[in-house]
Amino acid sequence: MQAPSVQRLVTELGRLPGIGQRSAQRLAFHILRTDADVALALADAIREVKEKIGVCEICFNLAEGPHCTICQDERRDAALICVVEEPGDIVPLERTHEYRGRYHVLGGALSPIDGVDPDDLRIAELYARVATPRPGDPDVREVVLATNPTTTGEATALHLAAGLHERAPEVTVSRLASGLPVGSDLEYADEVTLGKALAGRRAV
């Protein structure tokens, strides 16, 4: 018995990940209550990203125009490439302020069960980047494999490590450390994480 346009908004909001029927209802009422400016700014922002955002020709990150903001940044170290599954994985890495190299977005992780083969990811493009730097860029020194610490992410990292060692033995290939999250409690750590933390222990 809601007005059709309200019902439609609830339906569209409910398609977003993690937004159930009730959250969608709550968000819709918020949008109805809020100033038109703010609500229309959201509508425009959605429209704008879908119009403007494409993929970086170099690293396959999201980009307005041919190159993403990171590849455009001359101060970043082009000899260092961090390989991630999705563009969204770049955000938390950038948030650390610890990484000053470039990225390479695979577009997913290897998963034979889901039919994701090496050809479905930008793996050939990674090998090409490592083999032949763009004019003006230095030779690649290190590739950091930052796929997720999941079954598929680990399998992808192993596959890439083997492929890179074979094609470019002079390039260092590294993997993000697994272990206990900072601020966590040993008592609540799962055994796989704790096992990784033990195996990766360091002298202090």
Add this chain to the structure above:
Amino acid sequence: MQAPSVQRLVTELGRLPGIGQRSAQRLAFHILRTDADVALALADAIREVKEKIGVCEICFNLAEGPHCTICQDERRDAALICVVEEPGDIVPLERTHEYRGRYHVLGGALSPIDGVDPDDLRIAELYARVATPRPGDPDVREVVLATNPTTTGEATALHLAAGLHERAPEVTVSRLASGLPVGSDLEYADEVTLGKALAGRRAV
């Protein structure tokens, strides 16, 4: 270091209630990944509600056009008015399928601390509806006070009950029952709710 249009979308999504910075980031990446059709349908739905939705002249529910879908429905009992704080409160009441009367949306609850006085709510409009039914509508038989079971909601209900008793002594005024939620556990009930449940106990 994100593209400006992506950053803008994250900012706009982050203005929604219950959506923090990380959820906004996640939703933005979902919108970027999803088909343009689906994303633009959401943008259009937002635009459409802000253009089309106004307020029902009778009950102040959300409406496309002068009257809401409930006030337009001839089968609903116009002699029964359920008073709620916000349009969003109508949704859960309708979901029960127990109520076949009409509504009256106050637009909030009395709260002297926040400067919400009787004049700020549609209280005079409620009294007018009860005193003078619209042509063709029957006299009001009962007003159900369905303001929230909170301090301000209770205060509003008391204020309305007094006002209605004074102006229309022949009209029944009722209040939603307070008590234990169905499926809950006595052990975890707070003492105020349990006190209400005791006070409102019924013979079986």
